[in-house]
Amino acid sequence: MKEVMTFKAGKFIFCDQYDRPRIEKLLVEASTLNSAISDLPILPKWSSQIDPELLYSSIASTAAIEGNSLDANEVRELDEGKIPEAGHTAKDRLEITNLIGAYRAIETLRTKPVPLIFSETHIKELHKHITFDLTYNGNIPGIYRNGEVRVGDKAHGGEYRPPKIIEDIEMLMREFIDWMNSDELINEHVFVRAALAHYHFSLIHPFWDGNGRVARLLEALLLQSAGIRYVPKMLSNYYYRHVDDYYRAFSETIRAKKDVTPFLEFNLRGVIESLQQMKNRIADFIRVLAMRDYLHFLVSNKAxxxxxxxxxxxxxxxxxxxxxxxxxxxxxxxxxxxxxxxxxxxxxxxxxxxxxxxxxxxxxxxxxxxxxxxxxx
Structure with a gap:
């Protein structure tokens, strides 16, 4: 755990304290499922079907959390150069186009080094990708805000006010990067490290807009850099399907102050659900191959x-x-x-x-x- 005294916002806590038995039980389940999936054979034609589908559904979901109206099929159409049917604003379409670019940008960062050592440059570049040419109030792509924002609402556990002056934000982002790249955090399980990056970046909330999308992309980047397949994109779908619980997990963890168990537990349940879905899906692909062989046997025997x-x-x-x-x-x-x-x-x-x-x-x-x-x- 790391405590930082800011200029105006008081003490800010970077916390990695959690209920070990409770979280480690989920980590064992997630790790076991991840290993099982890694051992399953994946034919290229399966990947060519799964990977674009996950990309488009993830982009649609992470954007929908922020109010975007395009669904996964329309994201695909936009990526293929088609204009989705009327009913979407130019802003909605540009948000999706930017996200497609951002997701493809993190693909170039995902393999080396492992574990990933990331920088403010990575974060600012992701924000530029996400908010390029969009006219959010006060937002400048890649530039930290200097002013007050409010996050959340009473329906989801209360309102949170992140640090508001740029001096605090700049200091906290430096501390955040140093902490995430420290031996302490690098030696954490990657599922925990990625979730902590997501949570603490969201707490700092350094930009005027696009913070949620950047937080989810940072999480995806850390998971991808560790060789985790499918989950980096599937988690956005989980967050969208359980968006009320997503916000409550943030609020409960903020109130806990020195215990990140609520957010980690919510996050890991999403990891497990995503891995189980993918395990079942790959198993069904394998069953299709087995059934084709079985049908050949039945025809040969006139059954x-x-x-x-x-x-x-x-x-x-x-x-x-x-x-x-x-x-x-x-x-x-x-x-x-x-x-x-x-x-x-x-x-x-x-x-x-x-x-x-x-x-x-x-x-x-x-x-x-x-x-x-x-x-x-």
Whole structure:
């Protein structure tokens, strides 16, 4: 822990004190999941599907926390040079364009050195990327503020007033950088170090605008530099989905003063949730490969027909996972390519066989879905 006496704002505390048993239990779970994911094989085509999806959803989420209206699909459109449908302001679109540039900028910083030693230059450059050409009140890209701001509200644990004069902010940012690069913090688990960077940068709140986005990017940068995959981008989605708890975790930690357990606990639950989601997703990719092999075995042994195999292959190729009905088989593409020339009775027999082999499931509305776990039983 580090205490700094400011010129005007009183004592500022850089705190790394937390409930060790409580947090270490979560760290063990997060580390175990991270190791499990690291050991799973990732084909290039899977990465080419996952990585852009995570990038666009992360950008949409971190911007939405600050009130931006574009969703992940519209972020992708903007990145591809298309203009999303009307209803978004030029400011919203520019915020997203800037974030795309900022996320790609941190990719160039993520590998060396490990652990990452970062500087005020890194932070100011991220802020420039995020706020370039945007007319936020008083904000100058890459320049610290000199004046009062208020953060939070009563609904989320109360209002917080960060240090307001530039002399305090400049001093605290120097102390923040020194502390984050100290042996004490570098020897912390990377999940803890990244969360502490996120929290304390937000406390200082050095810019007029864009502080939340910079804080989340700093956290992502530290995690990426340690070789953590997926989580750096997925955490913004977690924060957005649980935005009320996100603000409360800040407020509770501010009130605790010398205990960062509330924010660390909230953060680590997000890490664990993100890792579990990705573990399940990669496992499903592997199951798709295994099922394709299993279908080849079933066709070779005449346990299913070629048409039944083609239907299952269509479902394996459909990443949406949308369920279908008996009627869809003969009337909706792509299923009708297989079933428009056969009778309804034949279609029913196909579905019955695939249900009995647990390759399909059916719900109470008679909608069928692929069962990726069917060949386990």
């Amino acid at each position: 299913i027909s070629k048409r039944q195999n083609d239907l299952l292959t269509l479902l394996l190729d459909d990443t949406s996972g949308k369920p279908f009905t008996l009627h869809d088989l003969q009337s909706a593409l792509p299923y009708s390519m297989l079933y428009r020339k056969v009778s309804e009775m034949t279609a029913r027999r196909d579905l019955k066989n695939l249900l009995e082999r647990k390759l399909l499931t059916v719900d109470s509305d008679n909608r069928y879905s692929l069962n990726l776990r069917g060949f386990d039983s």
